[in-house]
Amino acid sequence: MTVMAYVPDTPPPTRWEFRMDRDALEAPRILLYHDITLGGRVSPREAARRLRSHLEHLAMAGYRFASVDDLLRGHLGPHDAVVTFDDASRSFADIALPMLGALGAPVAVFALSGLAGRADAAAVSMSWRELRECSARGVHVGCHAATHVPLDEVPAERMRAEITSATRRFEEEGLNPTTFAYPFGRYDDAVKAAVRDAGYSAAFTVMRGGADVFEIRRRLLSGGEGPLQLGFELSDRFFETRDAVRRFVPRRFLLQERPIARGRWGAGGFGLSPDPAEGATDVGEGR
């Protein structure tokens, strides 16, 4: 089944060349995990067991693991699963990456420039060196902005600085990200435009969106979903049902589009104070 209506073997599309329809975006399963130890509330051993059971479920259900590049080239169908991780947490590097590597499964990781270089964040975040190593091994390394603020809420100036300063840092570190993941999955037209203007060819969100390649929807998973729930999250009806549920169920009862770890926004909810080098001013408590 052709999922995206453009010719294969062409470079990833820009917004001007192509608009994906919502159904097309939903056809390949695009999964999003964060820190699978949930900020230390789940032991590394248990987190590994949970992730392994998810990957086994996917394989047994007939899904093929595919890459972001395949996705953007429109090569994927409904039996393809793209695994992505936001925040480049330690548990991604130490648990998920070796496991996915052993399976030969492609993976994408979206990192924060404001965390990757910080010595005091080494316990929660991958370093630039690790991200470079990942990239050299074929992991798709994308940008997740600088300090994990909701880009649709901060002043426009700050929003653009979050995107451009992060992009510049990635480039200084020898990484050239082509895709972007919105912190908390949050964006509006101005944020989309800023990401496009910064040179990105696609951007990922969570749950909502789906109109074009700058709002690719992902299915948010904590890692703790059992087989039944995972089956639902992978189903064709998932987004539809989810949208309906959202209309009636208060937000606080739903798994939020935010990092699992709690804390102030300044450093992505990782319990770290903002990095002054990022020029970031704290904008308030996370919800």
Ligand SMILES: [Zn+2]
């Ligand atoms: Zn994040």
